[in-house]
Amino acid sequence: MxxxxxxxxxIDCDILVIGGGTAGPMAALKAKRKNPEANVVLLEKAHxxxxxxxxMGMDGLNNSVIPGYATPEQYTKEITIANDxxxxxxxxxxxxxxxxxxxxxxxxxxxxxxxxxxxxxxVKKVHHIGTYVLPMPNGDTVKKALYRQLRKARIxxxxxxxxxxLLTGEGRVAGAICxxxxxxxxxxxxxxxxxxxxxxxxxxxxxxxxxxxxTYENPTNSxxxxxxxxxxxxxxxxxxxxxxxxxxxxxxGPACAYVAGPMGGYTANSAGDRFIExxxxxxxxxxxxxxxLQGGKxxxxxxxxxxxxxxxxEIERVLHIVERPTRGHFHAGRGTDYRKQMIEMHISEIGFCxxxxxxxxxxxxxxxxxxxxxxxAGDMANVPHNYMLGAFxxxxxxxxxxxxxxxDVDFAPFDMGEVEKERDRVLAPTKRDDGIPPxxxxxxxxxxxxxxxxxxxxxxxxMTAQTRFEEVRHAMETxxxxxxxxxxxRALEASSVMDCxxxxxxxxxxxxxxxxxxxxxxxxxxxxxxxxxCHTIMTKGEDGxxxxxxxxxxxxxxEIDEDEKGAYANQRVTSETVAAE
Amino acid sequence: MPLAHTATSVPVTxxxxxxxxxxxxxxxxxxxxxxxxxxxxxxxxTKTAYMKYDECWYCMPCEADCPTDAVTVNLPFLLx
Numbered sequence: 001m002x003x004x005x006x007x008x009x010x011i012d013c014d015i016l017v018i019g020g021g022t023a024g025p026m027a028a029l030k031a032k033r034k035n036p037e038a039n040v041v042l043l044e045k046a047h048x049x050x051x052x053x054x055x056m057g058m059d060g061l062n063n064s065v066i067p068g069y070a071t072p073e074q075y076t077k078e079i080t081i082a083n084d085x086x087x088x089x090x091x092x093x094x095x096x097x098x099x100x101x102x103x104x105x106x107x108x109x110x111x112x113x114x115x116x117x118x119x120x121x122x123v124k125k126v127h128h129i130g131t132y133v134l135p136m137p138n139g140d141t142v143k144k145a146l147y148r149q150l151r152k153a154r155i156x157x158x159x160x161x162x163x164x165x166l167l168t169g170e171g172r173v174a175g176a177i178c179x180x181x182x183x184x185x186x187x188x189x190x191x192x193x194x195x196x197x198x199x200x201x202x203x204x205x206x207x208x209x210x211x212x213x214x215t216y217e218n219p220t221n222s223x224x225x226x227x228x229x230x231x232x233x234x235x236x237x238x239x240x241x242x243x244x245x246x247x248x249x250x251x252x253g254p255a256c257a258y259v260a261g262p263m264g265g266y267t268a269n270s271a272g273d274r275f276i277e278x279x280x281x282x283x284x285x286x287x288x289x290x291x292x293l294q295g296g297k298x299x300x301x302x303x304x305x306x307x308x309x310x311x312x313x314e315i316e317r318v319l320h321i322v323e324r325p326t327r328g329h330f331h332a333g334r335g336t337d338y339r340k341q342m343i344e345m346h347i348s349e350i351g352f353c354x355x356x357x358x359x360x361x362x363x364x365x366x367x368x369x370x371x372x373x374x375x376x377a378g379d380m381a382n383v384p385h386n387y388m389l390g391a392f393x394x395x396x397x398x399x400x401x402x403x404x405x406x407x408d409v410d411f412a413p414f415d416m417g418e419v420e421k422e423r424d425r426v427l428a429p430t431k432r433d434d435g436i437p438p439x440x441x442x443x444x445x446x447x448x449x450x451x452x453x454x455x456x457x458x459x460x461x462x463m464t465a466q467t468r469f470e471e472v473r474h475a476m477e478t479x480x481x482x483x484x485x486x487x488x489x490r491a492l493e494a495s496s497v498m499d500c501x502x503x504x505x506x507x508x509x510x511x512x513x514x515x516x517x518x519x520x521x522x523x524x525x526x527x528x529x530x531x532x533x534c535h536t537i538m539t540k541g542e543d544g545x546x547x548x549x550x551x552x553x554x555x556x557x558x559e560i561d562e563d564e565k566g567a568y569a570n571q572r573v574t575s576e577t578v579a580a581e
Numbered sequence: 582m583p584l585a586h587t588a589t590s591v592p593v594t595x596x597x598x599x600x601x602x603x604x605x606x607x608x609x610x611x612x613x614x615x616x617x618x619x620x621x622x623x624x625x626x627t628k629t630a631y632m633k634y635d636e637c638w639y640c641m642p643c644e645a646d647c648p649t650d651a652v653t654v655n656l657p658f659l660l661x
Contacts, residue, residue: 050612
């Protein structure tokens with residue numbers, strides 16, 4: 001295993017789904033169900049059984065829109081306000097309308113959702129306006145349940161293949177070039193449509209522990225989706241809207257104050273006082289968190305030690321079994337106990353992830369990117385605040401839309417020269433006898449991301465980052481050296497990380513205003529609605545470098561009243577809020 | 582530019598007495614989302630799983646899915 005072999009195979013399929021985590025399996029299932037004759041291939045660089053952000057499951061749905069508890073109008077309004085209004089509402093509205101059907105389907109797969117004594121969904125209120133949070137008592141079974149469905153539907157699964165570039169021809173997608181992670185053999189897959197479900201760019205910033213893989217996101221999600229879409233010519237939206245999350249310091253897993261919130265837990269400063277009104281994430285909430293960390297009242301803590309034993313035990317049961325189960329080990333090792341003391345929190349390194357913020361490969365309400373035949377869903381597609389249920393729902397939309405698309409098309413032609421060029425690029429680190437290992441290329445890129453791109457954003461620092469990135473990129477292209485195919489996978493990931501770092505710097509420099517609280521806090525510029533109430537769309541420019549343009553926000557489907565717009569703007573607890581409690 | 586071998590304590594440990602890699606089991610190797618585990622041949626010729634690459638997210642599928650409870654996931658020292 002892991003030796004580097006020479007070889008290139010070619011296969012054909014109707015629909016190629018890249019990424020077997022959350023959105024991918026659902027896209028493949030829905031496509032196959034809509035047209036059982038279609039040849040659907042699901043590609044995964046690890047093994048579909050346990051791959052992706054939810055490898056150990058999920059503790060609940062953050063954004064369920066269930067009739068009787070919330071309406072699509074209300075949800076669309078909530079997400080619009082939480083993102084400073086810079087959203088196309090159609091994809092959010094379509095998600096909100098269709099997600100309940102997906103919940104029912106997941107229920108049939110054997111994934112249970114919490115119900116109250118009357119048998120009704122036990123939905124909790126965490127957001128400012130509506131009620132959307134639904135716990136999942138057996139959330140640890142999600143991946144197993146999905147895998148059973150994939151086997152039942154006879155989806156062709158290709159594990160251990162990592163897509164490296166998309167193929168295009170006649171202005172549409174033609175397939176993908178892939179390398180085997182355990183043999184470096186190449187596979188060219190011709191497809192009439194491609195659905196990208198490659199997750200977040202979770203290895204962009206460097207966690208302060210210095211441990212490359214101690215990231216907030218599953219580090220297997222290293223930004224390939226963003227990088228491949230970019231090189232294929234698709235547009236990416238609002239990449240300056242970074243993802244930054246509150247977390248348990250050093251452990252770097254989610255603090256889940258929104259899980260503890262409905263049970264009485266909250267985020268506090270060192271005095272044990274509440275300082276934000278609501279634990280639902282937004283850029284402004286993260287700005288308040290950051291200010292508290294930097295101010296005299298830091299650090300920031302998760303406060304549960306005022307709660308009853310039964311309540312703490314229940315919170316532990318939820319937080320220590322699913323999603324990140326080593327959290328319990330972490331607390332045991334540190335000798336920290338929710339009952340006895342507050343738990344120190346911090347903010348995460350930066351990343352790209354539409355799951356929690358608003359950036360990603362641009363898609364419309366049909367999960368369609370700006371490149372014909374190419375669809376995207378989950379954490380890499382820019383449907384804001386999409387989380388796990390968004391990945392499932394938009395994956396389902398992508399699968400059914402792609403089936404409609406392939407009805408009238410044949411394979412697009414592509415240039416075999418592109419495959420040869422890609423082989424040379426990918427295999428270059430295997431052809432050297434000596435050089436710099438991928439982990440050092442990656443460490444340096446990510447250390448520079450922390451030093452120069454992390455908000456508060458400063459123009460001169462970001463320009464320095466661009467210069468230094470060019471130096472590291474040059475070293476990556478001329479000196480990177482790998483000994484086996486596993487390291488080659490890491491080398492390819494280092495290249496995606498580098499592309500994402502370039503895109504983050506370029507997108508942030510383009511938007512000369514501050515927006516989304518901490519996510520794009522550009523200290524030299526204030527918020528400026530007049531010039532910047534727009535999306536920014538990045539594509540690969542003629543010179544091979546990122547190029548940005550403005551794009552209008554589509555007219556709203558659900559109008560926002562003036563007095564509602566501020567719901568997410570004022571997050572800090574004031575003396576009046578305290579008095580009202 | 583020679584490459585050095587720098588020692589690192591790795592998070593995943595395997596109890597050789599319980600590991601049934603010798604019987605052909607590769608469950609932990611298969612389920613690791615980062616593909617960092619491999620099977621080694623010991624001095625006596627029998628096989629056992631081990632963590633080959635220090636690229637762990639301490640996410641736990643290897644421990645959870647091991648049929649003989651041979652795998653333990655510890656947090657990396659840098660985070661502990």
